[in-house]
Amino acid sequence: MRFIDPAQDPWRTPSDDGARPQSHLLLSHEQWSSRRAEFSGARPLGLIVPNTLDVELLHDDLPRFALIALQFPKWTDGRAYSQARLLRARLRFQGEVRATGEVLVDMLPLLHRSGVDTVLMRADQSLDSAQRALRFFAGHYQGDVHEARPAFGRSAA
């Protein structure tokens, strides 16, 4: 899991500065849907995906994106976990899957196992606690995007 430092983060939305940056452009789903032709070329594109979107609809577009930014408007709204899992296991998305919004320390084990690989935590969260939160369990019962086999599949191997 990589923890994003906003000061070092190269991703910019089109509105972040007047001139459209030449690299690492993070688009809203609406911007992408309505103006996709403008974003051709080789620069890295990222997409902010609302948690109500059916990510399977992105199937054909995914190769264009280096980053998918999932959203947790409230940390107890768990829809983006399913989106992350579908992006990885069903759509085979290899780029960065980032959790944004109200991202708290205790979500990290779930985010990691669902396929999120970078997090932009809420500013008040402790990096130490977050790293500790990732270390409590040596293994789990059910499979996840990293280890597809459940415990019973692993012990049989």
Place this chain on the structure above:
Amino acid sequence: MYSYTDFDRQFVHARAAQFRDQLQRHLAGQLGEEEFRPLRLQNGWYVQRHAPMLRIAVPYGELSSKQLRQLAVIARTHDRGYGHFTTRQNLQFNWIPLPQAADVMDLLADVDMHGIQTSGNCVRNITSDALAGIAPDEEVDPRPYCEILRQWSTLHPEFAFLPRKFKIAVIGAHEDRAAIGWHDIGLRAHKNDAGEIGFKVLVGGGMGRTPVIGTVVSEFVPWQQILVFVEAILRVYNRYGRRDNMYKARIKILVKAEGERFIQSVQREFASILERDAGGAEHLIPQAELDRVARHFVLPAGVHAAADDDSAWRGDTPLAFQRWLERNVHAHRLPGYRAVTLSLKRAGQAPGDATADQMDAAAELADRFSVGELRVTHDQNLLLPWVRTRDLRLLWEAARKASFATPNIGFLTDMIACPGGDFCGLANARSIPIAAAINERFDDLDTLYDIGDIDLHISGCINSCGHHHSGHIGILGVDKDGAEWYQVTVAGSDGSRLSGASVPGKVIGPSFAADEVPDVIEALIDTYRAQRTSDERFIDTARRIGVPPFRAAADAVRRSTARAEAAA
């Protein structure tokens, strides 16, 4: 019963350590109440009227004497000396100070127990038939599947923050002793014509404000595919269940709103997992895994089929013993054995409550008479699953001494009741004094015998923990202008053969005052006794004659509510 592997044991200890870390951050002020709340809920800690309540999972109701003794220790050293068994086969404590929470989790982990997912918007402890594995009418022993589902749903990373709580019940007998139609998912294991095992799957049952009976989503999902099928249901629910209104967030609302489209979505998702997902087939259950888990549920050591043997007590059967045999002793699939209910419904104690001493006494009875095993039943009693027929008389005497032998199983006083307003922060009204008043009114065993089988269910609020919707008589606590009132329903059903197809009861009129409730119940019972045909039970008569005669009888005993209405 299932015994933990090293993996299981490390897992619950890891969970206890994780919770200790969260609790310490909370107590140190680094984790605010709002953010700690969902974390403690998913470990069973629920802040109540007086103190946090701890709900401990008893997976599908199976409990060992060793575990029960540890619960007694916790009751004595951390609580005020008693606990409460619930309709979901769990145990609740009400008085444990939060700073002691992590120590209690360690004590539980020491006996392979925990509070994981006993609360919160996640998959809750899986419930089952209290007679699983021992019932004569059983087609398939549901316990290995319960255990596989328990493991799969434990800390599932994708489904920890569902729109709302999610309850699964599994049975494998012809009789439904787990009210599966009232669950978010109800599973009935059965065999098809080829003798293969699979599950009938009901989705979207639930109580609360909007009582709904589950919809059949599949008649037969082969057992190998059940985890994948449940995953498909949960994914559809996680993505599309309502999150804008807590009262419309249960899966029942989604199923009702979408109907056939919901079923199609589940089927499509199920096919997608298996056909398209990386590792999608990994959760198909292999025969070897079923065999591994099923080995935990073979006959316990020392249990062997034998001839029924009543020679030790034949000819010495006092009436109280006969009644106990009739009401508290149940048929068993294994010759020479019976299942015996230890009644937790007796005068002077709240339904489902047990003191630490009673827990120890029940553990002692389990060791002496039932190879150390007990079950928690859906109607809040304890049950000994492996009692030799020749021991019944000895057990009866011992159970009597320990206050477990009230021969009232299935009778009016064997009522289901939530803890209500005496403990629960959600309740609108108290349940326990109502239960006590009814118990006092119907303390004559002959009368109870004459009334016969009847389900009386009492909830202190619309959250329906006391299952009032499914009672032949249901009592629901409501709040009007800060006072406690009680709405009464008749003819609800939990889906058992006695009760008929699952259905919520019908309201018999405006709410009653607390002091009117025992009279109302008596009036309903008198109406039944006056109107019944020879062998009708209360539920049969209620269904046949409908609400009006009951309503008239209940209205006739109104006192305070009649005065209030006259004054209005």
